[in-house]
Amino acid sequence: MTQLSTTPAYTRWLQEIKEKIKRTQVRAALAASRELILFYWDLGKSISGKLQGNIWGNKVIDQLSKDLSSEFPGVQGFSRTNLYYTRKFYDYFSTFSDAKVIVPRKEGQLENETVPQTGAQKIPPVIHLICGHLPWSHIKIILDKLKDHQETLFYIHETIENGWSRDVLALQIKSNLYSRQGKAITNFKTTLPEPQSDLARQTIKDPYSFDFLAFTKPYNERDIENQLITHITKFLLELGKGFAFVGRQYHLEVGDSDYYLDLLFYHIKLKCYVVVELKNTKFIPEYAGKLNFYLSAVDSLLKSETDQPTIGILLCRDKNSIETEFALRDINKPMGVSEFTLTENLPENLKGSLPTIEEIEADFERLEEKGQ
Incomplete structure (x- = not known):
């Protein structure tokens, strides 16, 4: 030096x-x-x-x-x-x-x-x-x-x-946002004008990561919904910039029937309502039809003349890409389908019956000593 x-x-x-x-x-x-x-x-x-x-x-x-x-x-x-x-x-x-x-x-x-x-x-x-x-x-x-x-x-x-x-x-x-941004399966290209369709597509991710939530089975959509609202700040961060929370189980009356939207947002940049439906199951085509109905209802009952068409986001635990694309092909309302992931904890009654890391390592050591 x-x-x-x-x-x-x-x-x-x-x-x-x-x-x-x-x-x-x-x-x-x-x-x-x-x-x-x-x-x-x-x-x-x-x-x-x-x-x-x-x-x-x-x-x-x-x-x-x-x-x-x-x-x-x-x-x-x-x-x-x-x-x-x-x-x-x-x-x-x-x-x-x-x-x-x-x-x-x-x-x-x-x-x-x-x-x-x-x-x-x-x-x-x-x-x-x-x-x-x-x-x-x-x-x-x-x-x-x-x-x-x-x-x-x-x-x-x-x-x-x-x-x-x-x-x-x-x-x-x-959370690998780069690989998830704009990767959802959507019909935005055929249901929204440019450049609204591109902006909407980039807004939706696939999958959504809700790893700030932890559940012990069994749990349902309402349980997930409750925790998302409890952790609304982290939820909005995962959704991305521009989402303003409007309500959960948002009530709409169509004809003589009552309907409840899982989650309703307004997107500041897109200038439209966004309906988010949660399904703790694999995607099936019927989900798209029901969401299409909800979007029509929001457009008729909530949307103003200055708002853009309402967008739907269907969050499922799993999906088949080809099946999903077919389901959205002739839907006339803009929507996208994404998967979501979250943390699942083992039930307390099972934890004691499963081997610990130390027990597994001890078993491997005994096998090695026996030459197996």
């Missing part, structure tokens, strides 16, 4: 970094997300270049951390771990294709106006997308959890659009 710290080339490089930090008035600038991300990008690029050139070896990060922490004792972010993150940040995002990145224009910016650059250095569009929108803690989660560029862009856009916290972003990645 001492030898590296006295190397003239390293000393010059260290001085350049110190001057950059001082020029940006680090204590104030690093408190702003945009300046912090741009600084980490530049620092990561510099570190990556030194490591790729194999000038001083990996120990250069340890030495740099020590020197920067000593020079700027009141500034966080110069730990060995964080310097490795800056290098990983640059290496990962520098490989993104500019064509796949859409950077939203700021208010007042003209359509053909270019995004300003920092100094003479060109900043990739993906970094402009991140700057000012994603805190460093969010970026570190992405660097730890994601590899695919398109998936990464999906979570960046969703985080910006929905204002996800760090914990919510981690939860959505863990």
Whole structure:
């Protein structure tokens, strides 16, 4: 370490970094997300270049951390771990294709106006997308959890659009939202106009993950419904942005008969009512017919002239894709069918009769001792 710290080339490089930090008035600038991300990008690029050139070896990060922490004792972010993150940040995002990145224009910016650059250095569009929108803690989660560029862009856009916290972003990645979004079987293409049909399709997932619920058999749709309402915040998070809860077992009177919708929502972005029906069984075609009836009733009794057509979401425990597509083919109301998953606990009277992990391991050990 001492030898590296006295190397003239390293000393010059260290001085350049110190001057950059001082020029940006680090204590104030690093408190702003945009300046912090741009600084980490530049620092990561510099570190990556030194490591790729194999000038001083990996120990250069340890030495740099020590020197920067000593020079700027009141500034966080110069730990060995964080310097490795800056290098990983640059290496990962520098490989993104500019064509796949859409950077939203700021208010007042003209359509053909270019995004300003920092100094003479060109900043990739993906970094402009991140700057000012994603805190460093969010970026570190992405660097730890994601590899695919398109998936990464999906979570960046969703985080910006929905204002996800760090914990919510981690939860959505863990639940594999990217693979579930827009995957439900629907008839939106034939029952809704563009672009309403595309927006509606992207709104519905398959499957829905209700792993915040836990049940002991037997349980029915009403039990699931009750717990979803009890955990309404988590339920709305899983449904996605835009869903406003209207009511459960919502009463409609059609003719002389009473009908009750399992769950009724209004979607702010789609500007329509959304009827959610729960079935704790495999999908059967008859479910689509009943939901079609409910949608007609809501359109007639609740929908205003400014509302878009009511959408139905049928949540089942299982479905056959071909059978589901046939069932929706001639339905004239927009609806989608998705599966849902939840946590099932063993009944108390069965727990004691099943072997524990320790007992199973002991059985394997006895088998090995016998040579079986």
